Each structure stands twice: as C-alpha cells, then as structure tokens.
Amino acid sequence: MSKKLKAASNKGGKKYAPANGRGAVIVVSNLKGGSGKSTIAFNLAVWLAAKGGEPLLVDIDPQKTLSDLVSVRDEIGAEPGVASPSERLNIVAEGRWTLVDCGAAEVARTSAVVPQADIILVPVLPSQADIWATQRFLEILRPQRKADARVALFVNRADPPDKSRETRETLAALKVMAGMCEGAVVLPTMLGRRIAFCRSLSEGLGVFELKAKAKASEEFHAFAKAVMALR
C-alpha cells in the first residue's frame, strides 16, 4: 500500500465501511452520455477516501475518464490517494465500497456488473431526452439487478427548481419512475450545475477539496451521505 493510501486508511474509516461486512458495490450508470457518471464516481471515491473508507474503483468505460482522473490526482500528489481503478467485470468488494464507472454505450459490460450491484446510482440531466433514456435504462435493469439492489435516481447539473421548468419536470418524472420500479428511490438531494464540477475534473480534486465552504461542496456532502444511507 502506498504512503498516501495508508494516510487515508488511518482515519478510522470503519464508519464508512459497508454495514454488511462483505462490501457493497455502487454501479454508476445511465444509457445517456455526459450525465455526470465519471464526475460522480470520482467525487464519491475521493469523499470515501477522505473518510478513511479506502474505496475500490472499477472503470469499465473505454474512455477511461475515471482512470485518467485518478492518474491526475496521483500526479499532483493529492491526499488521500485513491487506488487506481481495475477493469475487472467480476467484482471482489473485499468488505469495502466499490465504485464502478460505466460507459453510456457499453451495454454488454454494464449488464455484466449490474447483477453484482448493491446500489445503482443513476445521474439524470434535466431534459426530456434524459428522462426517456432513463426510462429505457430502468427497463433494461429490471431483469438484471439483484432483488434487493437499490436504484438511486437523482438530478445532476440542475438549475434551481424555482427557476427551471426542466429541473421541476425531470424531478417529477423521476418520482413517477421510482414509484413504478421496486427498490428505486429519488435521492433527496440534487447536484446543481456548478463550475466546481468542471474544475474537479480538470484538477483531479473532489469539489469539496476545491473550496470547502462553497455550495457545490455542501451539496456534495449531503448527496454522498444520502448515498451511504442506502445501505
């Protein structure tokens, strides 16, 4: 284990180990490209690492955005370090959180990891095209996922609901979809359209590391806690 990873593991992260003891797999996926899958997977990985959770990462997208992000983080020597993603479709969770970043068009590979998922995290941009794609994605998931898997839908890159009809309509559509899909929930938190998420990708840092007191940081903490509470 590298020094940086050791530093991460020394922070008493037991609290952020999955409660079941065997580990839990979060698959971040949607059929729609550009919905924020890699951004969310990376930020959750850094968030868990900061809590001493030592997450495992799997990158099954040939674009390798998550792997590139981890390399940037490693190059700048940011602490805590995050372990490089593997590409393995057969996941061994080792009692930890495992985050899987899927490619939008990679239906076959996604289908290989979905049956192993405890949580399927589905970012949805506020647009009708994304609502339709999400509906189709939920249909694809239905026969593949474990009976007790949770499906967590959330609006990403949202403008404030009081100012954006798209955000309101997308949130309403997600609630209807969740109501019709066993084990599905709409997360109580949205992630706003914020420049900090773009900087996060450019710099290999979590949004909450860029500016601790910024709105993006507050939102991400609430979001990550809501995800952890699913298990």
Ligand SMILES: Nc1ncnc2c1ncn2[C@@H]1O[C@H](COP(=O)(O)OP(=O)(O)OP(=O)(O)O)[C@@H](O)[C@H]1O
């Ligand atoms: N909440 C947000 N606010 C602003 N920009 C965001 C937000 N979430 C993601 N982005 C930006 O949207 C773009 C797409 O994000 P990302 O690459 O994570 O999507 P993706 O779903 O992984 O894409 P792909 O389907 O190509 O793998 C990136 O430039 C990212 O910085």
Ligand SMILES: [Mg+2]
């Ligand atoms: Mg991606």
